[in-house]
Amino acid sequence: MARILVIEDEAGIRMTLSMMLKAEGFEIAAADNGRAGIDAARAATPDLILCDINMPEMNGFEVLEQLRKDPALAATPFVFLTARVDRGDMRRGMNLGADDYLTKPFTRDELLETVTARLKKDEISREALTNQLIASNTALQQRFRSNLSGEERPSVIEDDELASVEGTASEATVLFADIRNFTTISERLSAPEIAELLNAYLERACQPIIACGGSVVKFIGDGIMAVFPHTEMRPREKQALQAVHAGLGLSFVADHFRAWVSERHPNRDLPEFAIGVGIHTGEVTLCRVGGQGQQDFTAIGDTVNIAARLEEQTKELGWPVVASEATIAAAGSSIAHGASCSLILRGRSHAITVYEVTGLTTLTITADRSTGGLSASMLEALTANANGAANAAKGALRDMLKAVSDKTDTGESKPTRIGNYHIIEKLGEGATSTVYLAERGSDHEQIALKILNSRPGDDPDVIQRFVQEAAMISRIGHTNIVRIFDHGFAEDCAYIAMEYFPRGSLTQVVGGALPKRQALSLLAQAASALGEIHRNGIVHRDVKPSNFMVREDGVIALADFGVAKDLTTDVTRTQAGLSFGSPYYMSPEQAMGTETDARSDLYSLGVIFYEMLTGRRPYEADSLHELMQKHVEAPPPKLPPEVADCQEIVDGLMAKAPASRYSGADAVLDAIDTVWTRAALAAARQSPQA
Template sequence: MSKILVVEDDASIRLNLVLMLKGEEYTVDSAEDGRAGIEHAKSFAPDLIVSDVMMPELDGFGMLEALRADSRFADTPFIFLTALNDRSSMRRGMNLGADDFLNKPFTRDELIEAVSSRLKKYESAARSLAKRLVAGNDELRRWYRQSLTGADAERPLAFAETAGMTGKMTVATVLFADIRNFTTYSERLTAGQIAELLNAYFESVCQPIVRNGGRIAKLIGDGIMVVFEARDEDGEDNHARRAIRAGLGIVLAADAFGEWFKQHFDLGGLPEFATGVGIHTGDLMEVRIGPPGAEDLTVVGDSVNVASRLEGQTKELGWPVVASAATVGMAGNLVSTGEARLLELRGRNAPIEAMEVTGIGAAEGASEAPIEVPASVRAALAENAQMTARAAKAALSETLRIITSDLARALAAGRPLQVKGYRVLSKIGEGGMSNVFLAERETDGAQVALKILNARPSTDKRLLQRFIEESALISDINHTNVVKIYDKGFTDDYAYIAMEYFTGGSLKDVIAGGLTPRQALSLLAQAAAALAEIHRLGIVHRDVKPANMMLRADGTMVLADFGIAKRFAGSMDTTAHGEFFGTPYYISPEQANGKPATERSDIYSLGIIFYEMLMNRRPFDGNSIVELISQHVRAPVPRLPEALADYQVLLDGMLAKDPAERLQNADEVLAVIDRVWTQIALRANAAQGPG
C-alpha cells in the first residue's frame, strides 16, 4: 500500500489525519513542522505528502521548496492543507511544485478522494511519460537518450548533464514555461490523455529550444526550465537574445499546438490553449543533489527563482513573455517590448523591472527570421488572465466569511491579534471596511500600519472584496508620493496589508495649522505627481481628500487609502451604475450625478483641496448633503482674493464643472504649476531689481 507523510503542527488535526488515512490501509508517518517533515521524508520515502501551510520552525512552502530541490522528491505528489482559498498562496504553492490544495475544514471523503486521485493520476502518468515522452520524434528521443546516458549530444538540447563541477558558478539566462490552466485540463483528462498531451506538447516546444541552444534543466509536470549559457560562437547572439527568441518560439508553438489540442480533446468552455514564459538573466550555480552514484545536476540561485516568479506573473498580467530588464538589456535593441512594470516578487526586498516581450528582429546577415507575437495570441492570453481573475474573485466570498467571523470573535473577546511577522501594538483607526493597527515588524522593529479586514458580519461583501483589490492596486505602484506597501496576504485568521506608518499626520492636520501660498503650491505639486503615477497605471483613486494625504517625517506628502480605488476599465468593477463613492466635500460633479469617476474626477477633488490649502476653508458647504452636492454641480468656480490671483488659473483648470473643460490629466496640472511658480519667481526677482 502507498506510504503517506502527514506534516501538521496541530496535534489533534495531525492525529485525525493519520487515523483517517490508516483507516484506508495507507502506511502513514507524521511530523509536527516543516523541518521535521524533511527529515521524515528522507527516512520514510513517502509516495505522497499532505502538509499544513502555516507551521513553526519551517512552513509548508519552505519544506516543499527544499523537497523539490532533492531529486528523490522532485515528483512526489504534494497536497497542501489551508484555511484560506488565497490566490497568492495557491500561486506560490503551485510555483514551488504543489499538486493540490485542500481547504480546511474538510471531510474524510474529501481527504481520501484527494489522496487517492493524486496517487492514481501521478502513478499512471509517470509510467506513461517514462515510456512515451517525445516518443514520436526520433531525433529528439536520440538527444534525450544521449544526454541521459552521458554520451555527447550532437545538438544542444539535453537534460542537465552529469559531467561538470559541483558548485560551478556562471552567468546565464533562465527560462521557465508552463501551460496555462493545466490543472483544470488534467482534472478532465485521463492519465493516458495527460501523457498524450504532454508528449505532443513537449515535442512542439522543444523545437525552438533546440534551435536556440537551450539546455533543459528540468521538466516539472507541465512546466519546463531551460538554461541558456554563453557559447564561444555566440558573438552578438548572446544567451539572453537566444532565450528571448526561444521564449517567443515557445509561445507561437503553443498557439499552433492549440489546434491539435482542440482536435484531440473535447473540453468546451475552457480558455484557449496557451503557454506563459518568464525569463531572467543573472548568476546561478550548478549543483549535484542526491545520493552518491545517483546525483542529479540542477541549477539553483536567485536567478532561477526570479525567472520562475516572472513566469507566474504571466497569468495575472496576460503577457505571453515576461522578461526582466536585465535580460532585455543584454539582448539588445532587436527586442520589441510592450508594457513595463515594477513587480514585487515574493522573496525579494526590492521590486524588479519586467517587460512584456512582443517580438525580436533578425540581426544583419543572420539566418534567423524575425519573430512577432500576433495580436490574436496576446488577446487570448489577456482573456486567459481575466478568466483566472474572475475565478479567483468567485472564491472570495467563502474566504471573506471565514476571515471576518474569526476577526469578529477576536475583537469581541478583546484578544490581541496575532499576525505572523508583526507585533500588534495598538489600534489607530477604523474605516468602512478595515481596522488599522500600529505594529512593529519583528525582523527589524520598524513601525508599520497594519490594515486588517473589518469584522462586522453585516459588512457589504462588495466592500470586503475591495479590501483584496486594494492590496493588488497598491502593489503595482512604486512612487515617492504614493504609500508604500511592505507585505500583504492572509494569516490563518485574517487578511491584512502592512504599509507605511506616518508620524507626520495628514494634510488635514497641516491645513488646520495654516499654510503659505508657496507651501500650498509645493504640496499641490506632490499630490499631482502622485495622481500622475496612479493614472499612468490605469487607477482612479475616487476619494482624494486631505485625510488621505499623509506626511512623512521629512515633509514628503503621500497619497494613501486606495480602498475604493478602481482601474479605468475592466469587467471586474464592483461599483454599480448610479452609485457614487467619495467624500461629499471633495466629490466631483460627475460623481455627484452618479456617473463613473475618471482621472479628471480626481483632479477636481485636488482642486477643492488646493482652494482649502490657500483659504483655510472649503469652497462649498451646506446645511445638508443634498445642498452641498448641489453646489458641486451648479455653483460657479470659486474666486480667490486679489492677493492670490496668480493661483486662479489652477482652480479654473481643475474645478471646471464639465470634465471635458477641465485639465485633462495630472501632467497638465503639473505643467500649469510650473508656469505659475516661474511667473511668481520672475516677478519676485524683478521687484528686487538689479544687484
C-alpha cells in the first residue's frame, strides 16, 4: 500500500488524518513541524505528502521549496492543507510545484478522494515517464538482432515517436553511450544476471549526467541517451563543456565498474567491460515530458542520430569518448583532445571531423557513485529497461537461431553472426540440439557450432547434460577425440564451438564390408578414444558410427558426448530404468535399463567392429522390443571365414555379461596386436622363399 507522510503541527488534526488513512490501509508517517517533515521524507521516500502551510520551524512553502530541490523527492505528489483560501497563496504554492490544495475542515470522503486522485495521477505520470525513458521491446529486439547479424542498427528514436511528437526546435548537445561487446556478455549470462548488470551500471552512469546538468531522455537496452539543452541560463559553451565532462565521467564509471563485473562473474570468460561515448552539438526538437515541476525531456533530430553514430565508431577508432568538431568548437579551450579524423557516418554523404576527448584542462573528472540522486521514476525506468533489455537480448538470439534453422527452406545464404561466429548453414539437428557450420571471426576458420534447443521451462537435466558435455570434452586432449574451441552458457542458450569434419562420420565410410586391415585400424583408433575418456571417468553411452567423425587425413575422432556419464561427479547420474543410446548399438545393460560402466561402451564398439567387417549389423528385428531382446539374449553372431580370426575380438567385446568382456580399452588394443601379429606371421609363412 502507498506510504503517506503527514506534516501537521496541530496534534489533533495530525492524529485524525493518520487514523482516517490507516483505516483505509495506507502506511502513515507523521511529523509535527516542517524541518522534521523534510527529515522524515528523506529517511523514507513517501508516495504522497500532506502538508500544513502555517507551521513553526519551517512553513509549508519552505518545505515544498526544499523538497523540490532534492532529485529523489522532486516529483513526489504534494498536497497543501490550509484553513484559508487565498489566491496569492495558491499561486505561490503552484509555482513551487504543489499538486493540490485541501481546505480545512474537510470530510473523510474529501480527504480520500483527494489522496486517491493524486496517487492515481502520479501512477499514470510515472508509467508514462517510464515508457518515455525506455525503448519498446520490439525496438530492443531489433537493436540486438542488428548486433548479432551485423546489419544496420535501427534509429535511436522510434518512428511512432516521430509521428506523435510536438516540440520546439532548439540547440542542444546530445550524448549517447553504449556498452561494448554487450552481445557477447548477454550470450554468456542468464537473463536475471544481464538485468542485474544493466541496472547496476546504468544507476552509476546516470550520476555524472545528472551532476553535469544533463537530462537522461532514453534508456535503450545497454545504451543511454542524454541531452544538454542550450538556454539563456545555460549557454552553448557551458552545456557543450558539461556534456563532455559527463562523457568523461561515464568513462570513469565504466573503468571502476569493471571490477564489479569481475567480482560478480568470475570465470565466465566475459570480455573486459568498456563503453563508448559519442557527443554532438546541433539543432534538435525538444519536448518536455512528465508532470508539473519536472525537467525531463525527449529529443529527436539529426543531432541525436549523429551522436549515436559517433558512439558506434568508438570501438573501431579505439577512443572511449568521441566528440564532433561542433562540440569541440562550442566547448572551447577547456577540452583536451588527442587525435582527430574525418568520417563519413552511415546514412550521410558528407564527412564529419571528430576528436578523441582525453580530458579537461580546467576541471577534475570525478563520478558520484551513489544512487541517492535518482528519482523514483528514474529508478523504475532503470529496472524496466534492464529487465526488458535482458529478455529482448535473449529473444533476439532465439530469433537469429530460428532464422538460421529456416535458411534451407527459404534459400537464404547470408551468414548470421552470433558472438564471434558467422553461421553459414545448418548441418544437422538432434532431439536436443542443432549443429551449424560456422566461421570463426578471428581467423575465418570453419568450425561446427552446436546449439542447445532448450527453452526456459524445459527439463533442466537436458540443459545440465549439454553444459556437462562441453566441460567433459574440454578437459581431454587426444588425437581421437573431437577438439573443443569454445563453449558458453546463458539462461536459454548454450553453445559448443568444436572441430568441423567436412568428410562426415564413420557412417559414410562403412558403406559395405571394409578390408580387415582398415577395420582393425579404425577399431584401434576408436578403442584409443574410449580408453582416454574411460581413464577420465567418462562413459559415452552412445557409441555408434555417426559419432565417430572423420578428418581429412582419415583419422577418426569420437564426438557427441550429449548423453555421456561423468563418473567423477553425480551431475549425470542416471535414474534406474532410464535408457540412453541407439537401439542397434545398445548394450544389454542399457537395453534393460540397469547401471552401466565403461564396458557398455566396449559392447557398442563390438557392434561397430562387426558391421565394419561384414557390412551389416549383427542384429536385425521387426520391432524395438525384439531388437533389444536379441542384445540381451542372442549370442554374438559368427563372422565369415575370411575374417574369422577376428571372432575372438567380437566375442570379447560383445559378451552378454559385462564381466565376460574385455576389462578395458587397453585389453582391446592388446587383442588387436595379437591378430596383427598372427596375420603377419601367417603372411610370412606363406611368402615364397628366396
